[in-house]
Amino acid sequence: MNQRVESALNDQINAELYSSYLYLSMSAYCEAEGLSGFANWMRVQAEEELFHSTKMFDYVNERGGRVILKAIEMPQTEWKSIVEVLEDVFEHEQKVTSLINNLVTISREEKEYATENFLQWYVAEQVEEEDSVGQLLNEVKLVDGKGSGLFMLNREAGQRVFTPPTKE
DSSP states (O other): OOHHHHHHHHHHHHHHHHHHHHHHHHHHHHHHTTOHHHHHHHHHHHHHHHHHHHHHHHHHHHTTOOOOOOOOOOOOOOOSOHHHHHHHHHHHHHHHHHHHHHHHHHHHHTTOHHHHHHHHHHHHHHHHHHHHHHHHHHHHHHTTTOHHHHHHHHHHHTTOOOOOOOOO
């Protein structure tokens, strides 16, 4: 595996692990605020991010590369409201999209076509991630982040479950 690509993939593994850690922190905040449904939504999101990191971890190993795990930065732990939490999720997912796009660019520059192909799953996944949180954020904003509307959205968020993608 090309060294530049391997290094960039290791950085992304760290970013995906941080994302999982961040969503666990958000889950803890939601739970403390009495929003167990949103806490569940964030835990599911944390599981997805862990799956993303593991999928990339396995790919580096399959290609004969070396995974180097790095320290995970401490995530934020406090927010003003569920609206602020979801705004941060949306912003974070946009950042992850830019990181994935950069990985695709590096893969192309280094003519690592297998890696570019592998990353297309992540490109599509990021479209889904941004859409999912964007919709939830819009709904929470529609109810001003409070009242019976928030109660109903919290209940709905509590129904979310993690279903790992099937092997292709």
